Amino acid sequence: MAQLQEKPESGKGGKRRARKLNTHLDMTPMVDLAFLLLTFFMLTTTFSKLAAMELQMPADTKVTTPVPARNALTIVLGENDRIYYFFGFPGDAPAVTTTDFSAEGLRKLLLSEKVKSNQKQVVLLKAMKESKYRNLVDALDEMRITGTKKYALADLEAADRELLEKHKGKFEAL
Template sequence: MALIPQKQRTGNRTRGKGFHLDMTPMVDLASLLLTFFILTTTFARLQTMEINMPTANGPDTPIPGKNALNIVLDKENKVYYFFGYPGDEPELKQTDLSANGMRQVLLSEQVKDNPDMVVLVKATAGSRYKNLVDVLDELKITGTRKYALVDLREEDKALLSSR
């Protein structure tokens, strides 16, 4: 219990009673309110994406060129894409990671109408991790089910340098 000390008055005035303030109900109320707000608060949940990576000893499944969409992440937030493989001399196109860029490519008829389409995501040494996360987000948003993170090969580097 908390007491507030009173000054002693001397003189002609009569001595009043000391004031006693009991803080126990206030502490009880504060602890009940704190408990209530802690238990009723919804905490922000982390959003994670599960990626199943193949094992090093797993089978190498060849993908026909007509079923391959290659996305290459380059420095300065540049994103290139092409259908097929570099040996087939594909047309290299540049886009960005906006809703009008990569998302429209992933929603195009050439990708959505082909149930066997596999998206191969490749990153150069100068690309940023944020761009990889953005591409994975776009794949999730567009509902793309088949994709893989692939190492950049020499043929891909040659195709990029010829641009």
């Protein structure tokens, strides 16, 4: 607590002088209070929890399940947050379309009647080297949000690259 210390009056003459008071402020209780508050807030604060997505990985076997072209939707994650997609496989020369990660983009595609009406629809996610890791995570989030049950991460093959190169001029104008 604060204490005031008085200096004794000197005995000169009959004049009374104003007292000079020295103040001493004890900071010990303030430091104790600060540490108590700090401890309280540290113990009662909820730290951010890791947001993890659970993926079910296939067994480590060499057996693959073929997907018919009518049930395949291939989504290729490209550069500058761009998404290329086509129905079927590259050998069938499908029409390639582009979209983005907005609500009117990938989500609208995954919720479209063409995708939802086919119960055997399998979405193949493929990423270019120019795409970002964040794009893959965003695409996986969209799979979960839209309730897409069957999807797989696949490697971008040479046939996919050729198909995208063939349609590249159409997309550069965008």
